Amino acid sequence: MTHPGGAHSAARDHVLAELRALRTSITGIDGSLVATSDGLLIAHDIPDQEPARLAALVSTTLGLARQSVRETGRGEFREALVRGTAGYLMVYAAGSNAVVAIIGDSGANVAMMQYQAREAIERITVYSADFGRWSGAAGLPADTREHR
Numbered sequence: 583m584t585h586p587g588g589a590h591s592a593a594r595d596h597v598l599a600e601l602r603a604l605r606t607s608i609t610g611i612d613g614s615l616v617a618t619s620d621g622l623l624i625a626h627d628i629p630d631q632e633p634a635r636l637a638a639l640v641s642t643t644l645g646l647a648r649q650s651v652r653e654t655g656r657g658e659f660r661e662a663l664v665r666g667t668a669g670y671l672m673v674y675a676a677g678s679n680a681v682v683a684i685i686g687d688s689g690a691n692v693a694m695m696q697y698q699a700r701e702a703i704e705r706i707t708v709y710s711a712d713f714g715r716w717s718g719a720a721g722l723p724a725d726t727r728e729h730r
Contacts, residue, residue, distance in 0.1 A: 593709045599704045601627035608698050610690025612669070615683050617641055618675065618713045628685065640683040642685055643673050662691065672696065674703045677710035679701050 601614045605627050613628030617637035620675035648659040664671040670686040672695070682703050686695055 591711050597706055597709055599629065600706050601625060601700075604684065604699060604702050608687045608695055610692075610695055611699075612685045612687055614685065615640070616713075617681050617683075618680055619644055619679055619724065622713075624713055636683065640671075640681050641675055643683075644675065644681040647673065647674075650702040661696070663696070672699065674699070676707040677701055679713045680706070680710035682706055 596611070597616050601616065604614050605611045608629070613626070613631065615626035615628055615633050615637055617640060618624065618625040619641055621638040621641035623634045623637040626637075628636065641722050643662065647662045648663075651657065651659040662673045664673070667688075669688045670684075670690060670692055672684040672686065672692075674682040674684070676682050682699075684695070684699055686692065
């Protein structure tokens, strides 16, 4: 198990910094999170929502989207956009071990959000190889909501 100041903490801190930068620098982003591909919450910047539940749902979205892309011969899954009546949910593969979800408001310029977010996704992907080795709560705080 990694201590709070160890490698898990450092990677999580870098990822959290990326998520916070997304929300503050890109107009229309209400929040974002990073989870492992099997739904373990790594870091989030989502006020007023349950990030662990959303991490599990987004990992399911990732799995279904990957299967759909393969089935239709479109290569490897990269991203999906879901539009609701009150805004957007963007889901990105971050390597083979992680998923990034970005929540946008209904007035957002989605094309610009996607363009700008892709650079952050690439930086987050650098850390994603480590996420696959994290198990349960090893190295993660008991309540990741403390990172808002």
